[in-house]
Amino acid sequence: MAERKLSSTNYYNQAFLEEKCALNELIYLLSKRWMTEVLFSIEAGNNRFTSLKDDLEHISDHILADRLKLLEQQGLIHKTHLPVNPPRTEYELSAKGAELSDLLDGLCNFAETQMQFQQFTTLIK
Amino acid sequence: MAERKLSSTNYYNQAFLEEKCALNELIYLLSKRWMTEVLFSIEAGNNRFTSLKDDLEHISDHILADRLKLLEQQGLIHKTHLPVNPPRTEYELSAKGAELSDLLDGLCNFAETQMQFQQFTTLIK
DNA sequence: CTGTATCCGATAAGATACTG
DNA sequence: CAGTATCTTATCGGATACAG
Numbered sequence: 001m002a003e004r005k006l007s008s009t010n011y012y013n014q015a016f017l018e019e020k021c022a023l024n025e026l027i028y029l030l031s032k033r034w035m036t037e038v039l040f041s042i043e044a045g046n047n048r049f050t051s052l053k054d055d056l057e058h059i060s061d062h063i064l065a066d067r068l069k070l071l072e073q074q075g076l077i078h079k080t081h082l083p084v085n086p087p088r089t090e091y092e093l094s095a096k097g098a099e100l101s102d103l104l105d106g107l108c109n110f111a112e113t114q115m116q117f118q119q120f121t122t123l124i125k
Numbered sequence: 126m127a128e129r130k131l132s133s134t135n136y137y138n139q140a141f142l143e144e145k146c147a148l149n150e151l152i153y154l155l156s157k158r159w160m161t162e163v164l165f166s167i168e169a170g171n172n173r174f175t176s177l178k179d180d181l182e183h184i185s186d187h188i189l190a191d192r193l194k195l196l197e198q199q200g201l202i203h204k205t206h207l208p209v210n211p212p213r214t215e216y217e218l219s220a221k222g223a224e225l226s227d228l229l230d231g232l233c234n235f236a237e238t239q240m241q242f243q244q245f246t247t248l249i250k
Numbered sequence: 251c252t253g254t255a256t257c258c259g260a261t262a263a264g265a266t267a268c269t270g
Numbered sequence: 271c272a273g274t275a276t277c278t279t280a281t282c283g284g285a286t287a288c289a290g
Contacts, residue, residue: 005280186273
C-alpha cells in the first residue's frame with residue numbers, strides 16, 4: 001500500500017500521537033477497514049485466505065492480503081505456508097491476538113449497549 | 126467536515142461493517158485523529174476549549190471543534206454554555222464517557238505492554 | 251490458491267481567513 | 271473565547287489486471 005510522506009503536518013501529528021501513547025498506534029491499526037472482522041473471522045475458525053474472503057463477503061483480495069500482513073507483523077496472528085501444490089497457507093490467532101480479541105469484545109459490548117449511532121446504516125436494505 | 130457520498134463501494138462497505146457490529150462504528154469514531162486524546166484531556170480536567178487546545182499542543186481549532194461536536198453527539202461528554210461575556214463553554218465527561226475511558230485504559234495497557242510498533246515515531250526528535 | 255502491481259476516486263486532516 | 275467557512279493535500283479503499 002501507499003507509502004507515507006515523511007514531510008507533512010499530517011505525518012508529524014500522527015507520529016506525535018503515537019509517541020505520546022501506544023493506544024493511538026493500536027487504534028490506528030484496528031481502524032483500518034475490515035481489520036477487526038478479519039481478526040474475529042480467524043478466531044471463528046476461518047484459517048484460509050479463501051475462507052476468510054468468503055466469510056467477509058465484500059472484502060477485496062488486495063485489502064485482505066494487506067490486513068493479514070499487518071496482523072502478522074504485529075504478532076497478532078501466525079501464518080503457516082505449506083509447500084504443496086496448489087499453495088496452501090493457514091492462519092491462526094496468537095496468544096496476543098486472543099488477548100486483544102477479548103479486550104475488543106468488551107469494547108463491542110459497550111458499543112452495542114451504550115451507543116446509538118446509526119449514521120451510515122440508512123442505506124443498507 | 127466533508128459529507129459522504131452515498132453511492133460508492135467505499136461508503137457501502139463502511140455501512141455494511143457498521144450494520145454488522147457496532148464495534149466498527151465505535152472504532153471508526155475513536156480512530157479520528159486526536160479523538161482519544163481529547164477524551165482523556167477532558168477527563169484530566171481540561172474543561173475549556175482553550176485549555177484543551179493548549180494541552181493537546183498541535184491540534185487545530187477546526188479539528189478540536191469537530192471532535193468535541195462528535196463526542197457530544199454520542200453522549201460521551203456534556204457541554205455547558207454560560208451566557209456571559211466573553212463567552213464561556215465548559216466540557217465534562219458523561220458517565221458513558223467515563224466508562225469508555227476505562228475500557229480504553231485497558232486497551233492502552235495492552236498496547237503499551239504487548240505491542241512493538243514504532244512505525245511512525247522515527248521522525249520525532 | 252494466494253497473493254502483487256498500478257491506477258483512481260473518496261475521505262480525512264490541516265492551513266488560512268474570518269466571526270459573534 | 272469559542273468557534274465556522276473554504277480550500278488544498280495526503281492517505282486510504284477499491285477496481286482491474288496479472289503472477290508464482
